[in-house]
Structure formats: C-alpha cells, structure tokens
Amino acid sequence: MIQIEKLRKVYRARGRAVAAVDGVDLEVREGEIFGVLGRSGAGKSTLLRCVNLLERPDTGRVVVDGQDLLSLSGGELRRARQGIGMIHQHFGLLGSRTVAGNVAFPLEVMGVPRAERAQRVAELLELVGLSEHAKAYPAQISGGQKQRVGIARALAGRPKVLLSDEATSALDPETTASILELLRDLNRRLGLTVLLITHEMDVVKRICDSAAIMRDGRVVESGKVRDLLLRPGSELARGLFPLPEATVRPGTTVVDVTFEGDSADRPFVSTLARTYSIDVNILGGAVEEIGDARIGRLRIELPGDPQINAAQLAHLREAGLTVEVHGEAAHDGEAAVQDETAADGGTAVDGGTAVRGEDPLATEEALS
Numbered sequence: 071m072i073q074i075e076k077l078r079k080v081y082r083a084r085g086r087a088v089a090a091v092d093g094v095d096l097e098v099r100e101g102e103i104f105g106v107l108g109r110s111g112a113g114k115s116t117l118l119r120c121v122n123l124l125e126r127p128d129t130g131r132v133v134v135d136g137q138d139l140l141s142l143s144g145g146e147l148r149r150a151r152q153g154i155g156m157i158h159q160h161f162g163l164l165g166s167r168t169v170a171g172n173v174a175f176p177l178e179v180m181g182v183p184r185a186e187r188a189q190r191v192a193e194l195l196e197l198v199g200l201s202e203h204a205k206a207y208p209a210q211i212s213g214g215q216k217q218r219v220g221i222a223r224a225l226a227g228r229p230k231v232l233l234s235d236e237a238t239s240a241l242d243p244e245t246t247a248s249i250l251e252l253l254r255d256l257n258r259r260l261g262l263t264v265l266l267i268t269h270e271m272d273v274v275k276r277i278c279d280s281a282a283i284m285r286d287g288r289v290v291e292s293g294k295v296r297d298l299l300l301r302p303g304s305e306l307a308r309g310l311f312p313l314p315e316a317t318v319r320p321g322t323t324v325v326d327v328t329f330e331g332d333s334a335d336r337p338f339v340s341t342l343a344r345t346y347s348i349d350v351n352i353l354g355g356a357v358e359e360i361g362d363a364r365i366g367r368l369r370i371e372l373p374g375d376p377q378i379n380a381a382q383l384a385h386l387r388e389a390g391l392t393v394e395v396h397g398e399a400a401h402d403g404e405a406a407v408q409d410e411t412a413a414d415g416g417t418a419v420d421g422g423t424a425v426r427g428e429d430p431l432a433t434e435e436a437l438s
C-alpha cells in the first residue's frame with residue numbers, strides 16, 4: 071500500500087546540512103499496522119511527512135495505493151491526499167468549532183454538500199464513539215475524546231491510509247489503550263492501512279503487525295514484529311523484553327533464548343539440564359502477548375564458557391529457539407551480544423544491530 075524507495079530529505083539550516091531521512095526503503099502492506107520507532111531526531115516525523123508530501127523529499131520515490139506521489143500534478147496530489155488521513159500528538163482541533171464542526175471541516179474543504187456532510191459527520195462520530203459529544207467544544211472534552219475527534223476528522227475523506235505521529239503520547243496509559251483499540255478496530259473494519267510513529271514499546275506490542283527502527287535518518291531494522299523478535303540481535307526484541315545488562319561471570323555462558331508459542335510449553339531448560347547433566351540458572355525473562363502470538367525471552371546461565379557449551383547451544387538452536395550468547399570478551403559487566411544474525415537476505419539491517427551498551431530505544435526520552 072505504501073512503498074518508500076531510497077528516500078532522502080536534507081534540511082539546511084545555518085550552513086549545516088542535516089540528512090533527516092537518509093536513504094530509506096520501506097514497504098507497508100495493505101491492511102497492516104506498521105510502527106516506526108526511534109530516538110528523538112531519528113527522522114521519524116520527517117519520514118511520515120514525506121508520505122503525504124507535507125515535506126517534499128530531495129530524492130526517492132513515494133508510492134501510495136499505486137500512485138507515485140512525486141509525479142502528480144497539484145490537483146492530482148490534492149485528490150491523492152484525500153486518501154491519506156493524518157493524526158497528531160496534539161490533536162490540532164479548532165477551538166471555536168464544536169466536535170461535529172471539527173469533523174465537518176475537511177468535508178467543507180472537499181466541497182461535500184451540506185446534507186451529505188451532516189450525514190457523514192454523524193457516521194464518523196458514531197465510528198469513533200463520540201455521537202453524544204457532537205455539540206461539545208474541544209475545551210469541554212478529554213484528551214482521549216479529542217484524539218477521537220482527530221481520528222474522525224482524518225477519516226472524513228474515506229482514506230485507505232492513516233498516518234499517525236505520536237497520537238497517543240499525550241494520553242495516559244488507559245486512554246492510550248482505548249485509542250489503540252479504536253485504531254485496531256478501524257484497521258480491521260475499514261481495512262485501513264496504518265503507518266504510525268511511536269516511542270512506546272507498548273504500542274508496538276499491542277497493535278503493530280510490522281515495525282521499523284530508525285536511527286540517524288536510516289532504517290536499521292524492519293519487518294514483521296514476530297519475525298524481528300525471533301531474530302538474533304534484534305533491537306526491537308531488546309526493547310520489548312528489557313533485561314538488565316548481562317553480567318557474565320568467568321567460566322559461565324550467558325544466553326538469551328527467545329521462543330514462540332508452543333516452545334513456551336516445551337520445557338527446554340529442564341531438557342537441557344537433564345540431557346547434559348548441568349545446572350541451568352535462570353537469570354530473568356518474560357513472556358509477552360504479541361498480536362496473536364506468545365513470545366518469550368529467557369536469560370539463562372550455563373556452567374563453562376561458550377566453547378565448552380557448543381553442543382548445548384546447538385541443542386537449543388535445533389529445538390527451534392533463537393539463541394544469543396553474551397560475549398566471551400565482555401569486560402566490566404558490559405554485555406556484548408554477539409550478532410549472529412543469519413544472512414537471510416530479508417529486511418535491510420544496516421550496520422550491526424547489536425550496539426554495545428547502548429539503550430536500543432530511548433523509550434524514556436522526553437516527548438518532542
């Protein structure tokens with residue numbers, strides 16, 4: 071539904087050039103919810119704004135619903151944009167208009183006749199659960215309700231694509247959950263494709279089918295959430311399963327094991343212990359519901375250094391588990407996860423996903 075190819079956007083300010091988006095390739099499939107994560111300044115908003123050409127890229131291609139946006143004339147582009155709705159962190163409502171008036175606004179701009187407009191506004195408010203608040207003003211409703219107005223307004227032109235830039239960042243966790251549920255519901259009921267930016271791992275966990283991580287204008291990791299989590303060295307996996315830095319005691323092997331669904335029911339730890347007559351320490355771990363899947367990550371410690379444990383590690387891999395061994399050469403308790411990413415020729419992974427000692431995503435970072 072959205073194809074982004076070799077996209078590049080450079081800002082020039084005070085003689086300095088910043089490549090906000092620096093060669094991004096990304097594909098968002100029809101009907102999926104795709105999340106883009108990354109630190110502040112990574113280029114997420116710029117990327118999103120290039121998808122509806124609020125920002126014109128310097129080079130590259132943006133194809134939405136089969137239309138190469140950069141090749142369109144003014145009028146064609148305006149029509150194409152009606153198929154791309156957008157919601158924002160701070161809602162951007164008109165304070166002088168009622169809820170219904172805010173939703174009617176884009177319809178007026180589109181030249182929809184009055185009677186049809188009223189009908190459509192009613193439909194849209196129903197869709198986002200705001201029918202009872204049609205006559206309220208933005209100052210009289212909660213943040214979550216304001217975002218519902220934002221969503222209704224974005225859907226006015228019956229878009230196939232919805233872009234969302236930190237739409238839940240200003241909301242409390244409970245309200246966030248209800249907005250995410252609404253987005254998931256709209257995605258399913260209307261077949262809406264959603265491209266969203268977030269810094270909250272929870273958003274990815276709850277509703278994203280696919281995700282990408284951006285750093286310095288580039289995509290360093292992207293793919294289906296489930297596939298990413300099961301890929302060794304995945305930053306997303308480390309973000310979703312925050313384990314403390316591994317302290318590898320001399321003469322031990324510390325391994326992060328990621329497993330899906332039924333492997334959770336397979337007692338691989340006790341099998342390993344029994345097969346090799348070793349003590350296996352469990353150092354930490356968690357199981358998460360990711361979409362329809364259950365994915366878990368367990369950090370275990372085996373006696374002996376990794377060379378001695380070659381057979382044990384092979385045993386785990388053969389059981390279909392994702393295995394990441396913390397570096398033998400780690401000093402001062404610093405975890406050096408070996409990047410064992412198989413060259414599967416899949417999604418682009420640029421320049422090593424296993425960055426030493428660096429917090430993969432600044433999830434605690436202040437909102438922009």
Ligand SMILES: Nc1ncnc2c1ncn2[C@@H]1O[C@H](COP(=O)(O)OP(=O)(O)OP(=O)(O)O)[C@@H](O)[C@H]1O
Pocket residue numbers: 081082083088089090108109110111112113114115116117437438
């Ligand atoms: N209009 C602009 N003029 C100059 N530089 C800009 C402009 N917009 C963004 N930048 C720069 O481009 C880079 C990427 O910015 P962008 O807003 O896309 O990041 P972001 O990932 O959305 O960050 P945040 O999480 O803080 O919203 C930053 O270095 C930023 O300073």
Ligand SMILES: [Mg+2]
Pocket residue numbers: 114115116438
């Ligand atoms: Mg931003």
